[in-house]
Structure formats: C-alpha cells, structure tokens
Amino acid sequence: MSKRTDNNNFAGKIGAILATAGSAVGLGNVWRFPTETGANGGAAFLLIYIGFMLLLATPIMIAELTIGRHGQRDVLYAFRKMNGSKGNWAFMGYLPVVAGILVLSYYAVVAGWTLEYAFRAGVNDFAGKTQEEFSNDFSQFISDPLRPLTWIFLILAMTFGIVALGIQKGIESGAKIMMPALFIFLAILVVCSLTLPDASIGLTFLLKPDFSKVTQHTILSAMGQSFFTLSVGICCLCTYACYFRKDVDLFKDGLNVAVIDTVVAVMSGLIIFPAVYSVPGLSPDAGPSLVFITLPNVFQRVFAGMPVLAYIFSLLFYLLLVMAALTSSISMLEMSSSYFHKEKNMSRAKSALIMTAICMTLAIACSFSFGIWKDYTVFHLGFFDLFDFIIAKIFMPIGGLLICIYLGWSVKGDVVYNEVTNNRTITQPLYPLFMFIIRYFAPICILMIFISELGLIDF
Numbered sequence: 001m002s003k004r005t006d007n008n009n010f011a012g013k014i015g016a017i018l019a020t021a022g023s024a025v026g027l028g029n030v031w032r033f034p035t036e037t038g039a040n041g042g043a044a045f046l047l048i049y050i051g052f053m054l055l056l057a058t059p060i061m062i063a064e065l066t067i068g069r070h071g072q073r074d075v076l077y078a079f080r081k082m083n084g085s086k087g088n089w090a091f092m093g094y095l096p097v098v099a100g101i102l103v104l105s106y107y108a109v110v111a112g113w114t115l116e117y118a119f120r121a122g123v124n125d126f127a128g129k130t131q132e133e134f135s136n137d138f139s140q141f142i143s144d145p146l147r148p149l150t151w152i153f154l155i156l157a158m159t160f161g162i163v164a165l166g167i168q169k170g171i172e173s174g175a176k177i178m179m180p181a182l183f184i185f186l187a188i189l190v191v192c193s194l195t196l197p198d199a200s201i202g203l204t205f206l207l208k209p210d211f212s213k214v215t216q217h218t219i220l221s222a223m224g225q226s227f228f229t230l231s232v233g234i235c236c237l238c239t240y241a242c243y244f245r246k247d248v249d250l251f252k253d254g255l256n257v258a259v260i261d262t263v264v265a266v267m268s269g270l271i272i273f274p275a276v277y278s279v280p281g282l283s284p285d286a287g288p289s290l291v292f293i294t295l296p297n298v299f300q301r302v303f304a305g306m307p308v309l310a311y312i313f314s315l316l317f318y319l320l321l322v323m324a325a326l327t328s329s330i331s332m333l334e335m336s337s338s339y340f341h342k343e344k345n346m347s348r349a350k351s352a353l354i355m356t357a358i359c360m361t362l363a364i365a366c367s368f369s370f371g372i373w374k375d376y377t378v379f380h381l382g383f384f385d386l387f388d389f390i391i392a393k394i395f396m397p398i399g400g401l402l403i404c405i406y407l408g409w410s411v412k413g414d415v416v417y418n419e420v421t422n423n424r425t426i427t428q429p430l431y432p433l434f435m436f437i438i439r440y441f442a443p444i445c446i447l448m449i450f451i452s453e454l455g456l457i458d459f
C-alpha cells in the first residue's frame with residue numbers, strides 16, 4: 001500500500017489545507033471572536049487582533065507546520081528529529097496530549113450547547129419567544145445537571161467517530177464537506193444580516209476604531225484570541241502537519257489558512273453585530289450569551305412577520321456552529337490521541353476512545369461549573385473558565401514561545417530552510433522576515449505581554 005493512500009496522511013494538498021482550516025475555524029471564530037470583540041470595544045480590538053494574526057500567530061503556525069511536516073509521524077518524534085535530539089525537548093511531545101484533553105473538555109461543552117440550539121431551532125422552539133424567555137431558557141439549560149451532558153456526549157461521540165475513521169476517510173473527508181458548507185451558510189447569513197434595519201450601526205461598531213477603549217487587558221485578549229483562533233501554541237497544527245505530503249507549500253498553506261480564518265471571523269462579526277443593533281435594547285457586549293440569547297431573539301424580532309425565514313435563519317446558523325465546532329474538536333482529539341497511537345502502538349480507535357472518555361469526564365465538571373458546581377472555584381474561576389484561562393492565556397503563549405525558541409535557536413538554520421522550501425524546490429521570499437519574527441520579535445513580544453499581564457511589570 002502506498003504511503004499516500006494508507007489513510008495515515010492527507011491524500012491531497014486541498015485536503016490538508018481544508019483540514020488545517022477546519023481546525024482553525026470553529027467556535028473561536030463564530031462564538032469567541034464576537035464575544036471578545038463586543039467586550040473590548042469593537043473595531044480597535046479587531047485591528048489589534050489582525051496585527052497579532054499577521055505578526056505572531058501566523059508565523060508561529062508556519063513554525064508548527066514546519067516542525068510537524070519534517071517529523072512525518074507525531075509531535076514527540078518531530079521535536080526529537082528536527083534538532084537531532086539536542087537538548088531535552090521531548091516534553092513538547094506531551095504538550096498536545098495534555099492541552100488537547102483540556103481544550104476539548106471545555107470546548108465540547110459549548111459545542112454541546114450549539115447542538116441543543118440546532119435541535120431547538122429544528123423543532124421551531126424559538127417561535128414567538130421574548131428576550132426574557134430566551135435568557136431564562138439559556139440559564140436554565142446550561143445550569144441543568146443532565147441535559148447539556150447528553151449533547152456533550154453526542155458531540156464527543158461524533159468527534160470520536162470521525163477520528164477513529166482515520167486521516168483520509170475521517171478528518172479529510174469531513175473537512176472537505178463541512179468547510180465549503182460552512183462558507184456558503186456564512187455568506188447567506190452575512191447578506192441577510194446586512195440588509196437588516198440599522199445594520200450600519202453594527203458595521204460602524206465593527207469597522208470604525210475607537211482606541212480610547214484599548215487597555216492592557218485588550219492587548220492580551222487580542223493575542224489570546226489570535227492564538228486560539230488559529231489553534232497555535234499547543235502543537236495542534238504540528239500534529240496535523242505530520243500528515244502533510246512533502247510537496248505542500250507550508251508558507252502558502254499557512255497564509256491561506258490565516259486568511260480563511262480571519263475572513264470567517266469578520267464574516268461572523270458581520271452577521272452578529274448588525275443583527276444585534278437591529279433590535280432596540282440589545283448590546284454587543286452581552287458576552288458568551290451573545291450567540292445563544294441575543295441571536296435567537298434577533299432572528300425572531302427581525303423576521304417577525306416571516307416565520308419561515310426566522311426558522312431557516314436560526315436553523316442555518318446553529319447547524320453552521322455545530323459544523324464549525326466539529327472540524328475543530330476532531331483536531332483536538334487527534335492531537336491528544338496521536339501520541340498513544342504512534343508512540344505506544346495503540347490502535348487509532350482505542351487511543352481515541354480513551355481520550356474521549358477522559359474528556360467526557362472533565363467536560364462533566366466544566367458543564368457543572370455553570371450549575372451545581374458554580375461555587376467550586378480555583379483562583380475565583382469555575383472549571384470551565386479555568387480551563388479556558390489555562391489554554392488561551394497560559395499554554396498557548398508559553399507553547400508559542402517555546403516553539404519559537406526551538407525552531408529559531410535549537411534547530412540548524414539549513415534544516416529549517418530546506419523544510420520550508422521543500423528541499424529548495426520552491427522559493428519563499430518571506431523567509432528572512434519569518435526567521436526574524438521567530439527568533440526575535442515573537443519571543444520578546446509574547447514575554448512582554450505575558451509578564452505585563454501577570455502584573456509583574458506595568459507597561
């Protein structure tokens with residue numbers, strides 16, 4: 001059996017891009033991005049975020065792709081191989097295992113909510129409800145000890161099913177269907193949203209910056225969001241890149257994914273903010289509930305005389321969220337289970353099953369933190385918020401920093417150059433800029449922002 005058809009690698013370049021974009025595009029774009037943008041004043045946040053995407057997250061993503069593609073097996077092996085086992089970098093191989101479990105455990109909770117809302121939209125449960133009813137419904141639902149667990153279980157079961165099918169049959173085929181569908185759904189929703197009354201106020205919020213709203217916290221949030229949305233820093237894309245063919249152009253792939261991801265985030269903003277402003281009394285800083293309380297209400301109010309449109313609009317939106325969540329959750333499960341599969345010779349299905357069971361257990365704790373375990377906190381954070389904090393504000397920046405130090409300082413320059421130029425068969429005009437960012441700019445930037453956030457220095 002040839003290496004490219006054995007279901008252990010992505011078969012094609014398009015499949016590799018779509019799977020990587022599938023990991024990147026997710027609830028981070030459609031749920032977390034509008035929440036963060038709304039909470040941090042709109043356009044100014046968007047600009048800072050785009051700056052981080054260009055100068056930090058995308059170069060680190062390309063670094064991850066370079067390490068993984070060079071390894072061709074799994075992250076642990078890749079880190080050992082690329083610098084000839086110099087120094088002890090093996091711990092980076094365990095990062096995706098731990099981070100994958102943590103991130104999937106709380107991501108699956110929100111992914112579960114999206115399934116519940118897709119179901120509610122499907123059975124026309126939103127019809128005729130008021131803002132207050134939506135708000136009560138949501139708080140009752142997320143604090144219910146049992147109902148969210150059913151959906152979390154379903155999401156994890158689907159995620160497991162796709163990962164167990166393997167790289168080509170599961171991950172690549174899934175991404176090939178879900179990513180284009182997602183894009184089409186989004187485009188339809190943007191057009192609908194922009195034709196709503198007062199849509200221009202939402203547009204101004206998203207596109208006209210007001211820098212007086214920018215604080216030190218805005219900067220860390222923008223950095224955290226840029227890492228989260230591109231799945232960088234915890235070796236998720238490094239895991240996927242292990243399955244890339246040797247002829248994939250890593251720079252082109254990385255830049256394409258960054259552009260797709262940013263376009264999807266901006267499109268989500270173009271759906272959500274005009275919609276929010278089209279109903280008097282709603283606010284763009286409603287936080288995480290924006291997507292679950294504000295939006296269903298918006299769909300009902302805006303299409304008040306056209307129940308069929310309200311139905312279609314809501315159903316499309318939540319189905320889109322479910323798909324976006326799935327293409328990302330499969331990358332999380334893959335990153336944590338590939339270690340056992342590749343390093344410990346466990347079957348793909350068995351390692352994915354064990355990881356899924358661990359995630360389900362932790363997800364229960366995360367889900368309970370909205371209800372019966374509300375009062376159990378660590379550093380004043382419930383389990384869900386604690387996991388999000390650990391991933392987006394600690395693991396991702398520190399992981400990103402370590403990846404830069406590894407590729408920029410520990411791996412020989414010509415090994416990196418040969419990998420990104422596919423053994424000098426393609427030119428990469430941006431290479432010197434990339435290396436400058438990886439060696440100097442990114443590490444210093446991450447360190448400064450990180451230290452300032454810990455309150456050690458006030459810039």
Ligand code: PFF
Binds near residue numbers: 024232236331
């Ligand atoms: N990038 C994904 C999103 O925007 O929803 C989330 C994500 C996927 C984070 C994979 C981390 C990860 F390893």
